[in-house]
Amino acid sequence: MIHIFIAEDQTILRDALTSLIHLEADMNVIGQARTGKEVLASPIIQKVDVLLMDIEMPEGTGLETAAKLKDIGFNGKIALLTTFSRAGYIESAMRIGVNGYLLKDEAIEDLVHGIRRVYRGDTVVSQALHQQLFQLQHNPLTEREQQLLSSILIGKTTEMMAKEHFLSIGTVRNYLSTAMQKLQTTNRFEAAQKANEKGWLTS
Structure with missing residues (x-):
């Protein structure tokens, strides 16, 4: 069973994702959060296999929270769930060590397939972003x-x-x-x- 934690500040989307993921026989949502601060404070965070986290959250963005989790030795996988497909975000996510970069508006079948791949240890980027990743502009700024x-x-x-x-x-x-x-x-x-x-x- 894949234990999933969903961090998303929009209640409707968070609940919808939870309901859809619960339909999968091999997945279980064991926790939710609205902010990056809540993710870091969760008493069950170290029991999570895959953290599905919005990139734009209050009190700690997905990128900031992912970096802090890596610093404290989080052993699970992290997949950022977002509507933002800008190259800089993908580059930052990969540099931090995020395992997946998934788009909110993709089909649920593709989303759960991406979660399974992330759980297995693959680095996953949504199909819609493959071309952008190939053309990724590196940050020229110091x-x-x-x-x-x-x-x-x-x-x-x-x-x-x-x-x-x-x-x-x-x-x-x-x-x-x-x-x-x-x-x-x-x-x-x-x-x-x-x-x-x-x-x-x-x-």
């Missing part, structure tokens, strides 16, 4: 560039970023200029938005 662009998204000024990261204002401007060149954008705000859209600011 960790520092990602940090600064993330700061721009939340409204921080050059002076604030310089103080926070113990850099000179000129150094911050140089980092941002390099990031703009890499992303082929004309200003820092456009660069931050483009990097975020590609999923390159998720790690």
Whole structure:
């Protein structure tokens, strides 16, 4: 029996998935959560064979929660369930060590087949994403560039970023200029938005 834990903030979808998975003779949903925080706090999480987790949850995204679970020695398999098919998200998931990347809108037959493969130890990416995975764009930004662009998204000024990261204002401007060149954008705000859209600011 495959013991499954579903983490999804939308109650209707979470309950629907639970009901459909319970129809499979070899699967049993043993737990649910609405947030990343609830996943990490669950007393049964180490009994889970496959964690089916939404990538966009409050109090800890699927990517953040997966990374924390890996850090604490979670022994089960992790499959991200999402509507987001951007290349950056797939790359981040694979880098963390996620076992599956499944789309919410695929047929239930394909979903349960993917769960079984993940349980067996395969790395599974939904069929609809195979071409995108083949054409995967690697994140060209350094960790520092990602940090600064993330700061721009939340409204921080050059002076604030310089103080926070113990850099000179000129150094911050140089980092941002390099990031703009890499992303082929004309200003820092456009660069931050483009990097975020590609999923390159998720790690």
